[in-house]
Amino acid sequence: MLDHGAPPRTPQTDPAAAGLGARLMRRKPVERLVDEGGRGEGGSLRRSLGLWQLTMISIGATLGTGIFVVLGEAVPKAGPAVTLSFVIAGLTALFSALSYAELAGSIPVAGSSYSYAYATMGELIAWVCGWCLVLEYGVSVAAVAVGWGEYLNELLDGTIGVTIPDALSAPPGDGGVFNLPALLVVLLAMAFLLGGARESARANTIMVAVKIVALLLFCAIGLKGFQSGNYEHFMPLGMAGVSAAGATLFFSYIGFDAASTAGEEAKNSQRDLPRAIMLSLVIVTALYVLVAAVAVGARPWKQFSDSEAALAGIMKDVTGQSFWATLLAAGAVIAIASVVLTVLYGQTRVLFAMSRDGLVPKVFSKVHPKSGTPRVNTVIVSLFCGVLAAAIPLGQLADATSIGTLFAFALVNIAVIVLRRTRPDMKRTFRVPLSPVLPVIGFGLCLWMMGSLSVITWIVFGVWMAVGLVFYFCYGMRRSRLAAPAAAEASETQK
Template sequence: MSDTGAPPDLGTSSYSPPPPPRGGKTGTLGALMRRKPVERLVADAGHGEGGSLRRSLGMWQLTMISIGATLGTGIFVVLGEAVPDAGPAVVISFVIAGITALFSALSYAELAGTIPVSGSSYSYAYATLGELVAWVCGWCLILEYGVSVAAVAVGWGQYLNELLSGTVGLTIPDVIAAPPGDGGIFNLPALLVVLLAMVFLLGGAKESARANAIMVAVKIAALLLFCGVAFQGIRAGNYAPFMPLGMAGVSAAGATLFFSYIGFDAASTAGEEAKNPQRDLPRAIMLSLVIVTALYCLVAAVAVGALPWKKFSGTEAALAGIMKNVTGQNFWAVLLALGAVVAIASVVLTVLYGQTRILFAMSRDGLVPKVFSKVHPKTGAPRANTVIVSLFCGILAAAVPLGQLADATSIGTLFAFALVNVAVIVLRKTRPDMPRTFRTPLSPLFPAIGFVLCLWMMGSLDLITWVVFGVWMVAGLVFYFAYGMRRSRLATDQK
């Protein structure tokens, strides 16, 4: 580890595996509950099969990764769903959703600074809650990131069609722009955007972070452009009544909007490629949440001022419609569509990055095949991992009609968030003297609130989402007991 890596008093240089357990919990139960010590997690950081990840990311690059994963399709389409519930008070709904996300973000910030490794909540669970819980968490993250990449890639193709239609009057035929069952044979644009992200990732973390930073700058500029243009159409009367459906409507909209914040945890997957992870990861997570919340509230305030709230019902492309109404021209709406295309491409890039780093950590621990932790010595990127994940997600997006299955990304995310809140409480109890560069305030109260809020959000999801989640969990447990439990590095070290 470099000087800017693990805190020196963690003792990573002298770490040795613990001896086999004597007495107490043994056999299968002991295997399920074995934990990977924080010191070992940090000592293993960066090391893969045949090479090491490179520490090349600064705080702003990490922040851009989280913003890139968070700021995507949500703000471009979500207002049409939330404003009919909350009216002009949708701005308050965004604040409520942001505060809801904040409790989990605080927990992520503490653990990211304390355990600066790839794997995000999977690694945090491994250190605190045991191998089985860590596996379940990692399996949830695979579902979250994999389905999310595919769903977002499908959305990218739709926005690309809108952009082409508005600029050159062309549209991609449904036969090659939609999967079977949705009127087509193969969704070529969805596959292409995933392959494009793969190319950037194969160049290494620094190169892909640079590309992401440019795309994030473009989409922030697009949203600020919207605010500047739509501001001319603001009418004071559009803000009255401010809360037409009462606080119940504001709360309902807040629950809908919460999912626009998913992605702030993306920086935590870059723990082994950050130059100074203990300092920069907590800052990046919190800063990204503040920036995204501020942008959401600004866009929402301008949008409801420029268009009466009752006219938002059923309008998915609300922002583009407002710009067209204010200016009377298609030009600005086309620019916004371009911003949306770039925005969604950066989400594909950052979420795909997170997926590869989580599988990298799980592979290094022996829970999934070693191919996922092989690092290319020249680029410092897990190349085979990146290619396998990209091809899988690309084909999933291109050939499978996702429909309501896309909601599975929400339940996987919330489950991981809930476990991170628990992990903070457990680590405070079991390792109170461990160096922490960021501490969640009012612990264990704030993590407990974050845990309860995650469960509440999970309860609001549809039955089909729970069915998909259940089937996925059963498949994951079968894989773990058949493969991961016996091949775990903790198991082999104790033989």
């Protein structure tokens, strides 16, 4: 077991603490979190992932729809300075990434920010954080799966000249009856995950390599049409435009935290998790800036639109052939499939951790002895997300992914500060520099971006939180494993 030093015994960490307030604020000691990570009641996850696989998980969850879709939305706001917007958005994500890196190395367990909040801010806050992650990952899988179907149609049209009819490629309310491609890509991801963490990580690594090659291919071809004159007026809309585009582009970085959900499946989690998080963010930022620079150089910024196929259109303009655009569409299909795989993976691991703590039903923490994966959990989550993507028009609900993510990021920044105060002598393989200044900045940036989201997004978030709190007070609080020692002690006292 890891040597973290002796934890202080406080009313919040003492399971025998009485009173509703104490029960809501009870914290799970880091040592217990780590210890249970190696011997869960339903079985333990298998440690099989190295630094490379963990980095690919983070890149796989991040590098997808963002660069293929959002670039066309951001260029009209910032002009050629969109490259600077990508850097600003990356720096914004960096503040939270630093906090994730410290906590992932200090508390190397499944559950990501849910587990970090449990160790620092108490059970109720941990539940809220976990419930946000369920929203983030669940809606994200569904939304990305829908996007995959659109790119699949584009690929089929460019290769064999046919497309899937609207009735079978769009959900009710969006001109269809059932979105079959969206369901299929989720079921495909489920099949990989059921094979085991190492096997799904291997498949993800191949898909990530393909989409990186596709983006580098775009850069190589785009450079042939590069016109330096497109950069003559670098910041035509001023710094306000650069900032507005940066806020839009921030959501292209969501996903770097996926590696933190693999804390119990990493071979050397304390060393590799912080490295994987930071390395993935650097690689993704470099690719984003490179692709944006080439795209603006190859097409005047005023000619960009909200088209989902901005990159494919540029390749077609430069070469005069549709072949390269079709090839890029193939890369996009693979890119989005890897996002579905890695985000679905993160969803199952968060629910695994919550189930092991007793806050959700035990079925989510049962591990299959052969594959070392939570199979029932994976099937339930996959079917739910697949049906959500196929049968329900998401629309603005997709923005719920953003608000759930930002809320979790904000809590992680606070958790770093709390753990530094409560456990200053605990072993840390990575430390956020200039703490608490950088975590406070990260927290503030998350709140600022949450404030920029629409009213309907906040309403959806509020309803989701209300449902979660009802579930917690009716089920989770009473079945929490932290409550069991207290109940046993009270029973002994009455004898």
